[in-house]
Each structure stands twice: as structure tokens, then as C-alpha cells.
Amino acid sequence: MSEELHEVRLVVNGATYDVTVPGRRLLSDALRHDLRLTGTHVGCEHGVCGSCTVLVDGTPMRSCLMLAVSAVDAEITTVEGLALADGSLSPVQQAFKDCHGLQCGFCTPGFLTTITAGIRDNPQPTREEAREMIAGNLCRCTGYQNIVKAVERAAELTSAPRRSSSVETPPGEHL
Amino acid sequence: MKPAPFSYRRPGTLQLALESLAGEPDAKVLAGGQSLIPLLSMRLAAPSMLIDINALPDLDHVTTAADGVRVGALARHAAVLADQDAVRVQPLLAKALANVAHSTIRNRGTSVGSLVHADAAAELPVVLRLLGGSLDVASTRGRRTIAAEDLYVGLLETSLRHDEIAVEAFFPALALGEGVAFDEVARRHGDYAMCGVAALVQVDGDRVVRARAGYLSVSEVPTVIELTDAFSVAVDEESLAAAGEMALAGLDPQTDIHASADYRAQLVRVLTARVLRSAYDDARGRMLARVER
Ligand SMILES: Cc1cc2nc3c(=O)[nH]c(=O)nc-3n(C[C@H](O)[C@H](O)[C@H](O)COP(=O)(O)OP(=O)(O)OC[C@H]3O[C@@H](n4cnc5c(N)ncnc54)[C@H](O)[C@@H]3O)c2cc1C
Ligand code: FES
Ligand code: FES
Numbered sequence: 372m373s374e375e376l377h378e379v380r381l382v383v384n385g386a387t388y389d390v391t392v393p394g395r396r397l398l399s400d401a402l403r404h405d406l407r408l409t410g411t412h413v414g415c416e417h418g419v420c421g422s423c424t425v426l427v428d429g430t431p432m433r434s435c436l437m438l439a440v441s442a443v444d445a446e447i448t449t450v451e452g453l454a455l456a457d458g459s460l461s462p463v464q465q466a467f468k469d470c471h472g473l474q475c476g477f478c479t480p481g482f483l484t485t486i487t488a489g490i491r492d493n494p495q496p497t498r499e500e501a502r503e504m505i506a507g508n509l510c511r512c513t514g515y516q517n518i519v520k521a522v523e524r525a526a527e528l529t530s531a532p533r534r535s536s537s538v539e540t541p542p543g544e545h546l
Numbered sequence: 547m548k549p550a551p552f553s554y555r556r557p558g559t560l561q562l563a564l565e566s567l568a569g570e571p572d573a574k575v576l577a578g579g580q581s582l583i584p585l586l587s588m589r590l591a592a593p594s595m596l597i598d599i600n601a602l603p604d605l606d607h608v609t610t611a612a613d614g615v616r617v618g619a620l621a622r623h624a625a626v627l628a629d630q631d632a633v634r635v636q637p638l639l640a641k642a643l644a645n646v647a648h649s650t651i652r653n654r655g656t657s658v659g660s661l662v663h664a665d666a667a668a669e670l671p672v673v674l675r676l677l678g679g680s681l682d683v684a685s686t687r688g689r690r691t692i693a694a695e696d697l698y699v700g701l702l703e704t705s706l707r708h709d710e711i712a713v714e715a716f717f718p719a720l721a722l723g724e725g726v727a728f729d730e731v732a733r734r735h736g737d738y739a740m741c742g743v744a745a746l747v748q749v750d751g752d753r754v755v756r757a758r759a760g761y762l763s764v765s766e767v768p769t770v771i772e773l774t775d776a777f778s779v780a781v782d783e784e785s786l787a788a789a790g791e792m793a794l795a796g797l798d799p800q801t802d803i804h805a806s807a808d809y810r811a812q813l814v815r816v817l818t819a820r821v822l823r824s825a826y827d828d829a830r831g832r833m834l835a836r837v838e839r
Contacts, residue, residue, distance in 0.1 A: 374551045394554030394596065395586070416547070417584035424650055431650045436583045440554050441576070441598050485650060506736055507648025 384452030421508030725829025
């Protein structure tokens with residue numbers, strides 16, 4: 372018996388993709404294998420590590436805990452969709468660069484999407500709120516300190532978006 | 547790993563969903579998927595069909611009235627937690643929900659799904675049991691209401707029948723003189739707890755009229771224990787310790803990879819005292835705030 376297939380229209384980073392997938396295709400696999408958007412990383416595949424986090428209608432969700440067929444009515448944003456229209460880094464991406472918020476980079480797509488939504492909902496997080504914002508994402512390299520700083524830096528860049536960010540001295544003790 | 551093959555339905559009406567479910571003995575309902583999809587990926591579950599209820603209309607409500615909060619089957623944990631009216635009428639909801647996973651999981655997982663999944667380590671089943679809430683379920687045969695005390699029958703097992711879809715949960719409001727508290731101990735913040743306790747205390751002046759606590763992650767099912775007798779004289783260190791022992795007498799802590807039975811018993815003692823004290827203070831504080839108004 373051949374497996375039942377579904378025609379699914381996914382809207383990812385503003386582009387429309389028509390794919391044919393079985394019901395069991397995880398959204399994370401549809402993004403990576405069918406759409407070739409390999410920026411979304413898959414670590415644990417059961418919701419714990421956070422590296423596969425994408426924005427579903429702007430809200431962070433685990434793409435490994437969604438079926439592609441179930442994502443039909445949503446607009447999805449992956450890490451590939453975070454940069455600004457002119458190709459320059461978004462405030463959160465710039466902040467990670469400024470604060471050395473990544474090492475191997477495996478976890479980074481999930482942090483970037485999570486923090487992008489986090490800063491939008493809470494533009495001026497306290498240190499405690501910054502830590503809470505990333506509490507559901509695991510990183511095996513950085514020890515998190517520079518990621519927390521990147522959240523604060525991203526908040527700063529977002530509240531003053533027109534200043535040329537990359538030449539400024541980033542805040543805090545991390546240098 | 548990847549899920550085993552299944553056929554997939556995404557019905558647009560509750561009636562169609564119920565018909566599909568009734569016609570397929572191995573079908574499962576898909577709500578937020580935050581518990582079910584990991585089980586599929588690990589191949590601990592292999593249903594023949596998934597019936598995705600995410601396209602059903604009018605099920606994502608959080609409705610608050612004087613008697614309590616009604617939560618629709620598609621209301622996500624995050625929506626309940628963010629609902630100011632709901633958490634004012636029943637503050638235990640917010641106290642417990644803040645401990646349910648991390649925000650990214652709460653954005654997708656449904657509160658009703660958590661009640662039906664019936665994980666002994668989950669917060670909301672204990673809250674529903676402690677408050678004496680209920681669950682409304684529908685099937686092609688009609689609708690019925692299951693009282694929380696009749697809902698949990700075994701490990702990961704409820705009294706829902708195979709062809710029933712839960713449509714709405716009801717969490718009763720905080721009554722006059724009542725106070726609530728919640729606390730848990732987990733390896734990491736956001737993880738499933740090794741032991742968690744929710745408490746409901748009713749006072750008259752500084753006297754305890756009723757005290758009950760609900761326990762998660764200690765027994766196979768969410769368990770509620772009457773502790774009123776421990777507080778017949780006063781609420782002090784002695785009576786709080788006695789309440790801990792009284793609770794243990796009604797529980798049977800188990801050993802698993804996360805904690806030994808002895809350690810769980812110690813958590814029951816410590817958390818019972820802590821949470822009962824804070825529910826008592828909460829009840830007293832609410833009464834005082836009323837008098838001052
Ligand atoms: C990393 C991680 C950490 C977590 N930590 C916690 C935690 O600390 N505490 C906690 O309580 N939970 C935790 N969860 C689970 C989370 O709360 C789930 O969202 C919840 O348990 C199930 O809700 P759901 O909507 O995702 O249900 P689903 O996963 O879609 O379904 C779960 C089960 O319930 C059935 N079901 C769901 N809805 C209905 C319905 N309306 N009618 C009939 N059957 C239904 C399904 O068929 C399935 O068997 C965690 C999950 C993850 C991935
Ligand atoms: S891959 Fe999805 S949370 Fe780890
Ligand atoms: S940078 Fe390597 S896992 Fe986070």
C-alpha cells in the first residue's frame with residue numbers, strides 16, 4: 372500500500388511553496404528537505420532543545436512538533452527570513468555578532484527566532500526577563516552569558532534602529 | 547526518529563471530526579501536538595489516523611464568568627495564562643501554568659490537551675482535580691460532562707471513550723475565604739517536576755475551615771488529599787509538618803530515573819508545608835483586602 376500524500380501550500384518568509392508530503396512529514400523536515408531551507412536546525416526532534424524554533428504567524432513554535440500538513444493556514448518565518456530587506460542583519464542577528472552570542476552556531480537559528488519575537492513583545496526586558504526569554508533553548512557551547520547579553524543588546528538596537536549599530540561599542544562586561 | 551505512516555484528516559466541523567473518530571478505532575485526536583508528536587516520533591504511538599482539530603471553529607475561547615473559567619479545546623496554554631479575567635477569577639491557573647514547560651511549548655500546546663493527555667507529571671490535571679472542575683466531551687452520541695474526580699483512572703488514562711473529543715474544560719472560581727498556592731521542584735526550570743503541589747485553603751478569620759492539596763509526579767494519577775484536620779488548632783510549623791506526614795500517608799511516592807522514592811517523600815513534606823502556608827497567607831490576604839475595601 373503506498374502512503375497517502377497531501378498537496379500542501381506553505382507560506383514561508385513571504386514566499387509560497389507547493390509541496391506534496393505524507394501526513395507524517397514534520398514541519399522541520401518539510402522546511403529542510405522539501406523547501407531546502409536548511410537554516411532551521413534539528414537537534415532532539417522532541418521539543419526539548421529549541422534549535423528548530425520558527426515563527427508561526429509571528430509566534431515561536433517548535434517546527435519538530437508540528438506536521439507540515441497542519442501548517443497550511445499559517446505564515447512561517449524561519450531564520451532565513453530574519454534579515455532586513457536590503458540583506459543587512461536584523462537587530463537580533465547584529466546583537467549576536469556584537470556580543471559573540473554563538474560559537475558552533477547549531478542552536479543559533481532557534482535563539483534568533485525566539486528572541487526576535489521576544490523583543491517584539493517585550494522591547495525592554497530586564498536581565499531576568501532576558502534569561503526567561505531563552506530558557507527553552509539549549510546551547511552546548513556558549514554558556515549562555517553572551518546570549519543573555521545579546522538579548523539586551525538586541526533590545527538596545529531595536530529601540531534605536533537608525534544608529535549604525537556595528538561600529539558602536541557593545542555594552543557590558545563581555546569584551 | 548520519524549513517525550510511522552498514518553492517514554490525516556483536518557475536518558472543518560466538530561460533527562465531521564466526531565464521525566471520522568467514530569469510524570476509525572485506531573484514530574487519535576491531534577491538538578497542539580506537544581505531547582502526541584514526540585510520542586509519534588519516538589514510535590511509542592502509531593495511530594492509523596490523526597484527526598487534526600486545529601481547523602475547528604469556535605473552540606479557542608477562554609470565557610470567564612463569576613462561577614469560573616471555561617477553556618475551549620483549542621485555547622493554548624499561553625492564551626489562558628495571558629487572560630487577565632481568567633487568572634483573576636481563578637489565580638491558581640496562572641500559578642500552575644507558569645510551570646508548564648517553556649513559553650514556546652505553551653504557544654502551541656492546549657490546556658484541554660494537557661488535561662486529556664493525563665500525564666501524572668502535568669500541572670493542569672492536578673489543578674482541575676483540586677478545584678473540582680470538569681471536562682465537557684462530545685461524540686456522535688451526544689455531549690456529556692465528566693467531573694474531574696471521575697476523569698483520571700490510571701497512568702496516562704482518562705475515562706474519555708475512544709470516540710469522544712474534549713471540547714471544553716471548566717475551572718471553578720475562587721470562593722470567598724479561599725486562597726491558593728502552587729510550587730514544584732524540577733531539575734531545570736520548565737522541565738516536568740519531580741514533585742509539585744497545589745493547595746486550596748479556606749479560612750474564616752484566622753481559622754482554617756478547609757485545606758486540600760493536589761500532588762503531581764508522586765503517584766500514577768493526580769491525587770488530592772484532605773488536610774483540614776492537620777490545622778484544627780493553628781497554622782504553625784508543627785501543624786504544617788503534620789500536614790506533610792498526613793499527605794504522605796495518602797501517597798505512594800515512586801522511584802524513577804529522576805528521583806528516588808525517599809527523595810520524593812522528602813519533597814512532599816517540604817512542599818506541603820511551604821505551599822499550605824502560602825495558600826493560607828493568600829486566603830488571609832484576600833480577606834483583609836476585602837475588609838479594607
Ligand atoms: C519540551 C516539553 C516540555 C513540557 N513540559 C511540560 C510540563 O512541565 N508540564 C506539562 O503539564 N506539560 C508539559 N509539556 C506538555 C504540554 O503541556 C502539552 O501541550 C500538553 O500536555 C498536551 O497538549 P497538546 O494540545 O499539545 O495535545 P496533543 O499533543 O495534541 O495531544 C495529547 C493527547 O491528548 C489527546 N487529545 C488532545 N486534545 C484532545 C481533545 N480535545 N479531545 C480528545 N483528545 C485530545 C491526543 O489524542 C493525545 O493523545 C511539555 C511538552 C514539551 C514538548
Ligand atoms: S529539534 Fe525541535 S526542539 Fe529539538
Ligand atoms: S553555539 Fe554551539 S550549541 Fe550554541
